[in-house]
Amino acid sequence: MFTLTDDERAISDTAREFAAECLAPNAIEWDQNKHFPVDVLRKAAALGMGGIYVSEDVGGSGLTRLDAVRIFEQLATGDPSIAAYVSIHNMVTWMIDTYGTDEQRHRWVPGLCSMDQLGSYCLTEPGAGSDAAALSTKAVRDGDDYVLTGVKQFISGAGTSEVYVVMARTGAPGPRGISAFVVPKGADGLSFGANEKKMGWNAQPTRQVVLDGVRVPAANLLGNEGDGFRIAMSGLNGGRLNIAACSVGGAQAALTKAVEYLAQRKAFGAALLDSQALQFQLADMRTELEAARTLLWRAAAALDADAPDKVELCAMAKRFGTDTGFEVANRALQMHGGYGYLAEYGLEKIVRDLRVHQILEGSNEIMRVVIARAVVGS
Ligand code: FAD
Ligand code: 2MC
Numbered sequence: 001m002f003t004l005t006d007d008e009r010a011i012s013d014t015a016r017e018f019a020a021e022c023l024a025p026n027a028i029e030w031d032q033n034k035h036f037p038v039d040v041l042r043k044a045a046a047l048g049m050g051g052i053y054v055s056e057d058v059g060g061s062g063l064t065r066l067d068a069v070r071i072f073e074q075l076a077t078g079d080p081s082i083a084a085y086v087s088i089h090n091m092v093t094w095m096i097d098t099y100g101t102d103e104q105r106h107r108w109v110p111g112l113c114s115m116d117q118l119g120s121y122c123l124t125e126p127g128a129g130s131d132a133a134a135l136s137t138k139a140v141r142d143g144d145d146y147v148l149t150g151v152k153q154f155i156s157g158a159g160t161s162e163v164y165v166v167m168a169r170t171g172a173p174g175p176r177g178i179s180a181f182v183v184p185k186g187a188d189g190l191s192f193g194a195n196e197k198k199m200g201w202n203a204q205p206t207r208q209v210v211l212d213g214v215r216v217p218a219a220n221l222l223g224n225e226g227d228g229f230r231i232a233m234s235g236l237n238g239g240r241l242n243i244a245a246c247s248v249g250g251a252q253a254a255l256t257k258a259v260e261y262l263a264q265r266k267a268f269g270a271a272l273l274d275s276q277a278l279q280f281q282l283a284d285m286r287t288e289l290e291a292a293r294t295l296l297w298r299a300a301a302a303l304d305a306d307a308p309d310k311v312e313l314c315a316m317a318k319r320f321g322t323d324t325g326f327e328v329a330n331r332a333l334q335m336h337g338g339y340g341y342l343a344e345y346g347l348e349k350i351v352r353d354l355r356v357h358q359i360l361e362g363s364n365e366i367m368r369v370v371i372a373r374a375v376v377g378s
Contacts, residue, residue, distance in 0.1 A: 001066070001301055002294075011067050014047055015074035023078025024253075030079070030203035031349050034195065036160055037082065037203065042115045044086060049075070051113035052090050053238070054097045058105050059113035065238055065300040069245040073293070076249025077256075080353040083249065085204040087242035088156050092119030092165050095235045096182065099223045108163055108182060117162035121239075122152040122183075122209050123232050129153070130366050132167075133175040133229055137211060139168035144218050146170070146181060148211040154360075158207035159192040161185065165235075166211065167228045180228035182220045189214040200352030237311060239361050240318035241300050247325025247357045248292050250350045254332035255285050257347060261336050278335065285328045292317075292324040312374035319367035322357040329354050 004012065022040050030037060044050070052068045054060025063071075068090070075083035093112040097105055111117035128134040137150025148168050158164075164183040171177030183190060193208030223231055259282060262273040272278055299317035302310040333340035333347040340347040358364045 001297060004070075008067065008070070011063065012070040012074055015049070015071040016077065018044060018047060018049075019075050019078025019083075023075065023082055027079040027082075027203070028343060028346055028349060031081070031200075031353075032202075032343065034202045034205075036085075036157075036205055038115075038118070038160065040082070041086065041089075041118070044075070045113065045115035049086055050089065050115040051093045051097070051109065054090070054093050054109060054113060055105075058097060058109035060093070060097060060109070061113075065241060065303045066297060068238070069241050069296050069300045072242045072245035073249035073252070073296075076246040077253040079203060080246045080250035080350060080357075081201045081203040083246045084201065084243060084353075084357070085156060087239060087246065088121055089115065089119045090242070091235045091239040092121050092163065094238065095121075095165055095180070095231055096163075096222065098234075099180070099227070099231050100182075103219070104182065104222070112163060118157050118160055119163045119165065120155050120157040120161040120209070121232075121235065122155050122158075122164050122166040124153045124155075126151055126153045126208075130363055132232070133178065134173075135167060135169060135178065137166065137168040139170045139179060139181060141170070141218070142215075145215045146218060146221065148181065148183065148214040148216065150211050152209040152211070154196070154206055155209045156201075156204055156206055158209050159195070159205055164190075164209060165222070166209070167232050168211075170225045170228075175229035176226050178228035178232070179225045180222040180231045181216055182222060183211070183214060183216055187214045187216060199355060200349070201356055236361055237303055237314040240314045240367075241296060241303065243357050243361045244292070244296055244318045244321025244325070247322045247354050248289060248296065250354050251285075251289055251325040251328035251332070254329040254347055254350045255282070255289065257345070258282065258285075258332035258335040261339075265337075272335075281331060281335070285331055288324045289328055292321040296321050309374070312371050315362070315367040315370040318361065319364045319371070322354070323364060326351070326354045326358060 048061035051060030056062040139146045170179040189212040196206040299313035302313045
């Protein structure tokens with residue numbers, strides 16, 4: 001697992017080169033102008049990144065979760081916000097590929113893999129975030145259709161995306177009363193809130209998705225009635241790994257910048273890099289990132305193998321990778337002194353982008369809930 005084959009190395013190198021050429025040079029400007037670079041996303045898709053672990057018969061790349069975390073780490077060295085959106089899009093695409101009928105797969109997945117159509121994942125509501133099974137958006141069967149009514153909160157890509165996977169209640173309270181639907185952008189009654197003003201992740205939109213009697217054919221139901229929560233959660237296992245990979249990649253870029261900066265910055269008659277106090281900090285940052293990466297690869301291998309402990313391993317990797325990534329990036333900012341606080345150095349943007357990874361795709365407290373349940377056996 002720790003020695004990459006030539007193919008695996010080539011996949012990771014492709015993502016790193018794409019990040020260096022197409023993401024990094026624009027990342028600060030996209031953040032400042034809140035620009036969502038859909039054209040650049042399509043370039044990533046042309047390299048196979050729109051459906052990384054999606055079947056090849058519908059346009060996917062057919063790679064592993066281990067490949068995916070390496071790709072997302074590399075993408076995030078150029079721009080964590082864009083890498084994270086590509087991760088969410090991949091989660092949506094995988095859910096339709098995995099739980100859709102052949103007809104659904106052929107209808108929706110090719111356009112998602114090419115990123116001609118973007119995808120959004122709609123679980124959270126104003127009144128149900130961490131306690132996702134308490135969601136109240138309703139889907140009522142009416143003849144050959146379902147009619148969806150409710151509000152989804154904080155939806156990444158919303159307004160721009162063409163394909164929305166929406167979790168809605170078709171049955172009793174609790175997780176087993178939830179179903180998953182594919183809702184296309186043009187549906188009557190579907191509208192979007194304002195683009196939220198955020199601390200980070202400014203290069204991708206976050207909006208409410210408002211469903212006001214949205215009618216979709218019953219053929220848009222993914223799986224069976226009542227399967228929606230499990231579909232949503234199984235999508236998130238990989239999503240959590242990818243988000244942690246984005247934290248590791250963002251933090252690695254910050255660490256690289258810190259080493260370069262300390263080498264050229266003089267104080268007290270020498271380069272700051274000569275200070276052993278700072279060298280020890282760099283050593284710890286490198287070590288902690290390597291530990292996060294190692295756990296991430298271990299969890300990705302468990303997901304690939306469908307191991308019995310995959311859920312808690314994904315939660316551990318998400319909790320540890322996102323906390324470590326944020327701490328390392330924040331220390332790299334500190335090493336830049338006042339310049340770390342200026343936008344043009346790119347450090348403060350990485351810190352702002354990585355902060356939200358500790359909150360979303362299941363907050364790090366919820367990751368502890370998941371891990372603790374496995375530890376105590378409840
Ligand atoms: P709450 O659930 O209200 O939690 C508040 C605090 O209490 C948190 O710190 C939480 O960890 C803590 N807490 C809650 N329960 C417990 C407990 N049992 N034990 C200990 N602590 C607890 N959602 C989507 O569905 N799709 C998206 O695309 C999406 N994108 C997002 C993009 C951004 C920029 C943001 C900010 C959020 C996004 N989310 C998305 C929503 C995100 O998943 C939720 O914000 C997150 O799950 C937390 O839910 P909440 O905000 O309602 O917080
Ligand atoms: N993988 C597969 N199945 C899972 C699962 C997982 N990670 N987590 C739960 N399930 C299954 C579980 O096995 C059970 O199945 P069954 O009905 O067969 O028994 C079912 O789902 C219900 O699970 P629980 O009984 O554990 O449900 P509970 O209500 O106790 O909550 C909890 C579980 C707290 C872990 C869940 O609500 C959760 O993960 N909350 C966080 C929400 C979240 O992650 N939101 C992210 C939104 S997306 C986002 O932020 C983006 C940026 C895209």
